[in-house]
Amino acid sequence: MSGTFTFVHAADLHLDAPFRRVDVADPRVRDACVEATFTAFDRIVEICIDRGAAFLVIAGDAYNTAERSFRAQSRFRSAAERLGEAGIRVFLAGGNHDPVTAGNFALQMPDNVHVFSATTVERVDFPSADDPHCALYGRSFGRSRETANLAREFKKGATDPFAIGVLHANVGGDQDYEPYAPCSLEDLRASGMDYWALGHIHKHEVLTSEPPAVYPGSPQGLDPNEAGEHGCVVATVGSSGVTTEFVETAPIAWDRRTVDLSDASSLDDVIAELDSCCASVRAAAGDRPVLLRIDLVGRSEAHAALGGPSVFDELVAEVRADQSSADPWVWIDRVRDLTRPTLDLDRIRAGADFASDLTRLVDEIGPDEAAEVLEEVLAPLRASARGVGLGDIDATSVLERARDACLDRLVAGEGER
Amino acid sequence: MRLARIEATRFGRLHDASLGPLGEGLTLVLGPNEAGKSSFTALVRYLLYGFPTEKSVSDPPYLSDAGTREGRLVFESAEGEWVIERSAGPKGGPSSARAVRGPERPGLIDELTGGVSEQAFKVVFGFGLAEMAEIERLRGTGDDIIGKLYAAGAGLTVSPQEVRAAIESEADALYRPRGSRPLINALLAKGRDVRTAIASLERDAEQLAADRDRLGELAAELESARVERDDAAAHHRMLLEEARTLSGFEEVVRDTEEELLGLRRRAREAAEVVSGTTVDERVLDASAEIGALADELSAFKKGIETARDLETQAGARATEVAMHLAEAGLDEASATAVDVTPETREGVERWREILRTAGQRAETAAEERDRAADAALVVSRQSSASGQAPAPRPAASDIVPWAVVVLAGIASAIAGTVSAQWVLTGIGIVLAAFAAAMLLRLRTGPGRAVPDTLLQAERVTEAERRAQETALAAERLERSLAEARREWDTFRVERGLFAVTDPVAAARVLDLVAQARRVDASRDEAEARLGVEERAIAAYVERVAAVATALGVPAPAGPYETPATVARLKERLDEERRAATDKERAIAEAAAADAAVADTEERRDHAAAQARGIIERLDVSGGLAELSAAVERAERRAAETQERWGELGGEYASLEARVGERERTDTMGKLRFELESVNERIAEHAERYAVLSVATRLLERAQDRYERERQPEVVREAERIFTTITGGGYPRLSVPLGSSPIEVFDAAARAKDTARLSTGTAEQLYLALRLALIGQLGAKGAALPVLMDDVFANFDPERKAGAARAVADLANGRQVVVFTCHPETVAAFEEAATEYTALTLDRC
Incomplete structure (x- = not known):
């Protein structure tokens, strides 16, 4: 290995993917949600430039559908061109949402974009074969339902100064995700890679540090179950090894709160509790807008008042309107009344x-x-x-x-x- | 509290009619038809709950003749008496409750009707035969009297049926299998709309994909067309270029042939010039000498003029020398002896000063002597009394020098005038004038006076002594002057100034001799230069003569003819040179023409070869004409391919713009997002719908169990009353909640619903249910009277008796007013009741 370099590892951009299981009527909020995946990717580009990254690795599902919408491709190309102007290359592996098949790229990508082969593990020297700082090994999905253990096809070369494996895979059989390209940690270790740039799991996770096998998570949470931090990983390779840093990119945060109305005796109390909850959520999210789900619980004297056919809806609508008009907005996606009566x-x-x-x-x-x-x-x-x-x-x-x-x-x- | 009296001020047929006093328990009112029994029953309800509007279809309007309706109810208790009054008007008409006796009870109407709706009063408290079946007809509605029975019997404040209806209503507001207004139905419809829109966009996407494919095809076609266009254009350009080249070569061939004709003519002409031109090489060989002679000719001419000038100048100088010597009075030999050195000049000047000074002194002494002699003569004359002695006469020695000077001055003036030396002339005039003046003085000197005797003697002595002394002095000075002149003469002679005695003249002679010598020297120099010039002239003339003789040109006779000879030689040289140049040029011209012929022939051959090459390469044996035709064909082909490429390009650009516009839009994203929103709202409301639907199921199950396991008390009471009325003919009742039919069971446990009962039996059942319900109301409507308007008409005597007993039982705890037009009904109640109040009504 010669010299120190930095690269950015991202995955599961799901460009142009609609948010799932969310009910948004406000046009401003809707537009922000529709634009969120692109905004998150733009932030990754800014991180690459600001950190002086040598290249950007995207470990699958850059797009949300195999067809790769023109809009997503157009935005991706613009971002890639911006990276190209900064001298930053892009290494892209296809995942289950964007398998690399013939003809699914309508737009010609700039020269700084390299898409890994869908038929074999492809090796690319960086920056060049003459003076390689590292070797990138990557394999794209050739079909959506890839069930083969692709990790076993990776093997570090004897002369590689530093080897990075790029793969969209379910390592360890995470039950919450589709079992595509299943493999184990042992498979990863056996490859000899010095860093595994993984994708597929939308939650940031470092599976192992020897060698680093990292899921950066999706840059933007896509449904209520994807609350928490979302971003990319900045990896710095030096003489002492590789260090990683997780950087948040999501423009919109998801949050889910439970509000105990045991002490609420009136609808005014309920509104106050909801406002308090939103204030807490807003503080936790910093300057980001939030999509919020709330469960109202507890044995409450307000339970009966909330049980009317329209009272609850009107109350939620009022609080939602107040919170969504603020800046940054908090959009109360759904409030469930799980309160209980005070009956014995x-x-x-x-x-x-x-x-x-x-x-x-x-x-x-x-x-x-x-x-x-x-x-x-x-x-x-x-x-x-x-x-x-x-x-x-x-x-x-x-x-x-x-x-x-x-x-x-x-x-x-x-x-x- | 009881209703004591019903007063109809104006109500239907009733006008200031009153019914009362009514008993606390049972009151029997017997009246014929049209006596106002139903009117009083309705009036009670209207006064309590308000008059219906005239447009009401459910109730008769009971308008009075005057078109108004009003009346009042009088209630009594141990505490007082109160009147409730009401007249027809908006919202039931204005009402009032006032105390006739006892405390005011403004809320009396609400106290009386609390918990009992108007419909319930109409069905349960104030009913006639027409309302008997209402109790069943209203089941499942908001006025479900049986439901209220359940609520009362189940220990609830509300009927489970009402709760179920309310929940079902909420659930229905969320979803119904049919309909569009429920929320979920609307959302499903909206979702379908959004999906339809998405499907449309997806179809559009399919079209988009097809357009993309077409775009790709177009790109390929466009590229193919571009290549074809470029090829055609290149072919056209190539042919055009080849045609131009061929044309150029053919033109070169034609031009070179024509050019060759001219070149060959030029070569011949040049050769003729060469052969016809001769050159005198001798002249050209002497060209350098001739050139030199020509170059020197100007100097030669100038030399002649210079010689001529020098000769003239030498002559002038000789004349001038002669003049100077003549002026000096010398010949050349005498002049040669004159020493004109500066020492001589200084000596002359010194001697001139010495002589002048000595002369002046001598002259002064002579004058002094003369004056002294004159004075002595005068004195002597004076002393001799009058013997005046005459003045002595001037001596000749005094006159001669001055006469010489006069002559010398005249001579000098003449010489100066002759030689045009005006200074000399001036000096001569002045000198002559001065000397003449001195001579004149010497001739006209004054006589002296004679001194007186004594004095005169002394004076004479003195004058004589003085005269002697001055004479001696004058003599001595005269000698000095003479001595000086001798020495001057010696000096003068020694220096060659033999004839010149006067130092001034000597000085002038010195000047003239010196001038003559300078002029003579100048003459010598001019003569020397003349010699040089004359020799050069002679040499040049000799050179010219030599060249001329060699070239056959006549030699010059003398210097003055020489320039003409030189000019002739130069002319000859120029002629020969022109001839030589013309010949050389002709030679060169001939050579150039030959070379040009060769070059042109080569160019012609090359062009011809190139043209043949093009014709063979392009296989256009027809030459340029055929090639031009091919060019035109290629041009048309290029235009056609260009047009095809343009059409494809336009189609491509248009399609690309359409595809780009559709693909860049975020409509699909927004629709998908909206669909997610709709689905999420459906899911959210579905959960609420599920809760409400399950709640109705729970209520249904609970009711079923309750009905099976816990028959409400009110139903049991109705069962008991009905059994009493029917004489045990129907020992059991089933009164389910909701709209399920009421069933009665006979002694054999055979069930019958009300539709299968006789009218009388059904009415008996309804009466039993009312009586049981009223009995279970407790405090609800406790002060409300029960008004029955001839509801026993269809009862047989046996059951009428049973009914009378049941009603009498009710009257034991509540005020009951029974209206009838049947005396036997009164009799039955008289039989059944121990206490009652009997009233009669007359036909209105």
């Missing part, structure tokens, strides 16, 4: 009236039956929805909330509203 269930359960019968009836319904009932009531809706996902609805929770809804009205007299 044990006392009701011990009685001999209708409410008691209903409460005991719920007690007798097991999870399976609850699921059956849930599916039974949702069957017409599912039929109407025609394949539209209704989300993960927990049958037991629904059953309990249904019981509470009945008791609210039967015992507290809400049925007359």
Whole structure:
């Protein structure tokens, strides 16, 4: 190895990917969300330039679909050209979302972009074969559902000063992600690579430090389950080895909070708790806007007030409007009312009236039956929805909330509203 | 509290009609048809709940003849008496509650009706035969009386059925299998719209992909067309260039042939000039000498003039010398003896000064002597009394010198005038004038006086002594002067100034001799130079003569003819030179013409060869004409390919712009995002819908269980009353919640719904349900009277008796007013009740 150099490792850009499972009606917020993946990539480019990176490695899923939308390609090309002007090369491996197949690049990429082969592990000397600082080994997916262990095809050359493996893969069988290009840490170690630039897992993770096998995570979280930090990795290779630094890039943060309304007795209290929650979220996010999900919990006197057919929606809309008009905005994507009435269930359960019968009836319904009932009531809706996902609805929770809804009205007299 | 009296001020047929006093328990009102029984029943309801509008279709308007409606109710208790009054008007009409006796109770109406809706009053408290079936008809509605029975019997403040209806309503607001207004239905529709839009865009994307493919094809076609265009253009340019080249070569051949003719003519002409031109080489060989002679000719001519001038100058100098010598009075020999050295000149000047001084002294002494002699003579004359002695006469020695000077001055003036030396002339005139003046003085000197006797003697003595002394002095000075003159003469002679005695003249002679000598020297120099010039002239003439003789040109007769000879020689030389030049030029011209012929022939041959090469290479045996035709064809082909390329380029640019525009837009991204939003909202509302739907299922199950396991008390009471009325014919009732039919079970446990019951039995069932419900109300509507308007008409006597007993039982705890037009009904109640109030009404 000759000299010290820095490179930036990114993956799973998912350019032009729509945010999933989010409900945004505000055009400003919507536009920011639609633009977020591009903004995150622009920040990676700025990091490359600011840090004087020698090259940028993208370990798969730069695009969101195999077709590679023209807009995504156009923006990618612009960014690559900007990097090219700074003398920074780009090494790109295709992943399951953007396998490298013939004809799926409509736009000609600039000369500083190298796309790794989809048929074999390709080796590239950097900066040149005459005076290599390192050798990059990369392999693109040739199809979306790549099930072969591609990591085993990587092998460091005997004369390589420093070897970087670039691969989109599920290392260790992460159950939350598709098992594409499955491999193990042992496979990675056996290759002899000095650094594994991995992609596929959207959460930043360093699998091992000997050698560094790093998932940078996606630069921008794409759905409510991808809260937390998102960015890229700046790796510096020197005589003492390689050091890595994670740098955040996401322009929009995801957050999920639980608000306990046990002490809330009125709708004003609920609004105050939501405002407080948003303030906390905004402080945690710094200067970034936030997509927020809130679960309201606790046995609360406000539960009954929230149970009305329009009260809850109107209350959430009011808080959402206030928070989304601020700068940076906090968009309350979804608020679930999981509060419970203040009723004494044990006392009701011990009685001999209708409410008691209903409460005991719920007690007798097991999870399976609850699921059956849930599916039974949702069957017409599912039929109407025609394949539209209704989300993960927990049958037991629904059953309990249904019981509470009945008791609210039967015992507290809400049925007359 | 009880209703004591019902007063109809104006209400339908009733006008200032009053019914009362009513009993606390059962009151039996017997009246014929059209006595106002139904009007009083309705009036109570209207006064409590408000008059219906005239447009109401559910209730008769009960308009009075005057078109107004008003009345009042009088309530009594141990604490007082109160009147509720109301007249028809907006929102039920204005009402008031005032105390006739006892404390004011402005909220009396609400106290009386609290918990009992108008519909419930109409169905349960103030009903007639027409309302009997309402209790079942209203099941499942907001006025479901049976549901209220459940609520009351289930220990709830609200009916489970109402709760279920409310929840179902909420669920329906979220989703219904059919319909478009529920939220989820609307979202699903919106999702379909968005998906349709996305599908459209995807189809557009398919079109886009096709366009992309077409774009790629067009790019290939465009490139092919470009290559074809470039090839055609290149072919055209090549042919055009070849045609131009061929044309050029052919033109070269033609031009060179024509040029060769001229060149060959030039060569011949030049050869003729060479052969016809002769040159005298002798002349050219002497060209250097002739050139030199020509160059020196000017100097030669000048030399002649110079010699002539020098000769004249020498003659003038000789004349001048002669003049000077003549002026000096010398001949050449005497002049040669004159020493004109500076020492001589200084000596002459010194002697002139000496002689002058000595002369002056002698003259002064002579004058002194003369004056003294004169004075002595005068004195002597005076002393002799009058013997005046005459003045002595001037001596001849005094006159001669002055006469010589006069002559010398005249001579000098003449000499100066002759020689044009005006200074000498001036000096001569002055000298002559001065000397003449001196001579004149000497002739005209004054006589002296004679002294007186004594004095005169002394004076004479003195004068004589003086005269002697001055005479001696004058004599001595005369001798000195003479001595000086002798010495001057010696000096003068020694220096060759033999004839010149006067130092002034001597000085003049010296000047003249010196001048003559200088002029003579100048003459000698001029003569010397003349000699030189004459020799050069002679030499030049000799050279010219030699060249001329050699070239056959007549030699010059003398210097003055020489320039003409030189000119002739020069002319000859020029002629020969021109001839030589013409010949050389002709030779060169001939050579150049020969070379040009060769070169031109080579160029012609080369052009011809090139032209043949082009014709053979392009296979255009027809030559330039055929090639030009090929060029025109190639030009047309190039234009066609250019046009094709332009068309493809336009199509490509247009398609590329369309594709780029569609692909750059973020519409798809926004639609996908919107679809995600819609789906998320569907999921969110689906969960709420699930909660509400499960809640209705729970309520349904709970009701079912409750109905099976916990028949409400009110239903059991209705069952008991119905059994009483029917005499045990129907021992059990089933009154499910909701809209399921009410069923009765006979003694054999056979179920019948109300549709299968006789009218009377069904009415008995409805009465039983009302009585049971009213009995279960507790504090609700406790002061409200129960008004029954001839509801027993369809009962047989046996069941009428049973019904009367049930009503009488109710009247034990609540005010009941039974209107009837049937005396037997009154009789039945009289039979069943132990206490009652009987009233009668007359037909209105």
